[in-house]
Amino acid sequence: MxxxxxxxxxxxxxxxxxxxxxxxxxxxxxxxxxxxxxxxxxxxxxxxxxxxxxxxxxxxxxxxxxxxxxxxxxxxxxxxxxxxxxxxxxxxxxxxxxxxxxxxxxxxxxxxxxxxxxxxxxxxxxxxxxxxxxxxxxxxxxxxxxxxxxxxxxxxxxxxxxxxxxxxxxxxxxxxxxxxxxxxxxxxxxxxxxxxxxxxxxxxxxNYWRLLNLAIEGLTSFSTAPLRLATWLGLSAALFSFVYAMWILIKVLFWGDPVRGYPTLMIVILFLGGAQLLALGVIGEYVGRTYAESKQRxxxxxxxxxx
CATH class of the missing domain: 3.90.550.10 (Spore Coat Polysaccharide Biosynthesis Protein SpsA; Chain A)
Known part of the structure; x- marks a missing residue:
């Protein structure tokens, strides 16, 4: 050199x-x-x-x-x-x-x-x-x-x-x-x-905010693992919801179901809503980066x- x-x-x-x-x-x-x-x-x-x-x-x-x-x-x-x-x-x-x-x-x-x-x-x-x-x-x-x-x-x-x-x-x-x-x-x-x-x-x-953004930049630039994580989270939520629905159906058929279960219903709704928002947020990170690249600035x- x-x-x-x-x-x-x-x-x-x-x-x-x-x-x-x-x-x-x-x-x-x-x-x-x-x-x-x-x-x-x-x-x-x-x-x-x-x-x-x-x-x-x-x-x-x-x-x-x-x-x-x-x-x-x-x-x-x-x-x-x-x-x-x-x-x-x-x-x-x-x-x-x-x-x-x-x-x-x-x-x-x-x-x-x-x-x-x-x-x-x-x-x-x-x-x-x-x-x-x-x-x-x-x-x-x-x-x-x-x-x-x-x-x-x-x-x-x-x-x-x-x-x-x-x-x-x-x-x-x-x-x-x-x-x-x-x-x-x-x-x-x-x-x-x-x-x-x-x-x-x-x-x-x-500062910690800029470091957090840099970390997100690194993860989304060199890995699709967050997208896979969102996919698995969605599948897990769907499986959990299906199993729970089967349990509700069996319980109604054999034991009946008086008007109860409001807390359980809210837990399920919040869980599914949170999982969906998380998946949308991860997808949005990748869509935003695709948008920035497409402008070719x-x-x-x-x-x-x-x-």
Whole structure:
């Protein structure tokens, strides 16, 4: 590998960006490989873009892209990867939870013949026990339900070869779950275990609502298991209703049936209604994603760009 580009998506990271850039450039300066940095500002509302613009002006090795609005991290990463022309590409966040000092180790593993080297978290400092639990549960559910295995406890921090990036660029779906897409392209992949640090400054942009939506995105993008679950739930409800109806019929024929059973009737109605609404909700998730894909809107728009 003769060249390297580090793609850094950033959204409201003005508090941490100077420290991140200093550590990253120190790493790249010490490496015997032609290296560049490409920052992608995902429509930040603070002065993130002005900092990136000044870094690009001061150092010709620094490129910059500003999206026309906040399209989301998945689209920001895609914008950077679309413009990454190098033998190796590293994706890393700017919050310094993923240490730039690990990049030489990623390169070393890639030279062993791997196209993708993803960083697997051995520990997650600075996060609550509930967040660690839900994250671990999500990856294990994805591992069981998805047809494409998604590595456990692995974020977006990784190195990819030129052909892996080119293959990823051919996937233009609008509903993007990048962790799944990284795995879907295949090629030789391996992990590098590391200790994840707490965020150096600023606030995380991933609240529980956004994380829940991302989890739904991942499950519906890479698995039809929710649809199968809705089918089995419907079949179970129908079977239960049939058995219960037979019991009511037998009871009436042999013992009669005075006017009773209102609580039981309500339980059955509520159960069937809930099962139907759940199935409709699952189907609606897939229909909504099909609708979004059918519109064929661009993944992002670029407002400004610095070579």
């Amino acid at each position: 003769q060249s390297l580009i580090v793609v850094v998506p950033a959204y409201n990271e003005a508090d941490v960006l100077p420290a991140f850039h200093g550590r990253l450039m120190a790493v790249l300066d010490a490496m015997p490989i032609a290296s560049r940095v490409l920052y992608v500002d995902d429509g930040s509302a603070d002065n993130t873009w002005s900092l990136i613009d000044s870094l690009s002006t001061a150092d010709e090795r620094v490129g910059a892209i500003r999206l026309s609005r906040n399209f989301g991290k998945e689209a920001a990463m895609t914008a950077g990867l679309d413009r990454a022309d190098a033998d190796a590409v590293v994706v890393i966040d700017a919050d310094l939870q993923d240490p730039p000092e690990l990049i030489p180790d990623l390169l070393a593993r890639a030279r062993e013949g791997f196209d993708v080297v993803y960083a697997t978290r051995a520990a997650r400092d600075g996060e609550t026990a509930f967040k660690r639990f839900t994250s671990a549960a999500f990856y294990r559910v994805m591992e069981r339900l998805s047809d494409t295995p998604v590595p456990r406890d692995t974020g977006d921090f990784r190195l990819m070869s030129r052909r892996a990036v080119k293959a990823l660029g051919a996937l233009r779906e609008r509903q993007r779950f990048m962790k799944g897409l990284f795995a879907w392209v295949g090629y030789r992949q391996t992990s590098l275990v590391y200790h994840r640090d707490p965020r150096l400054a600023g606030k995380t942009k991933w 661009p993944l992002y728009y670029v407002d400004e760009e610095r070579p």
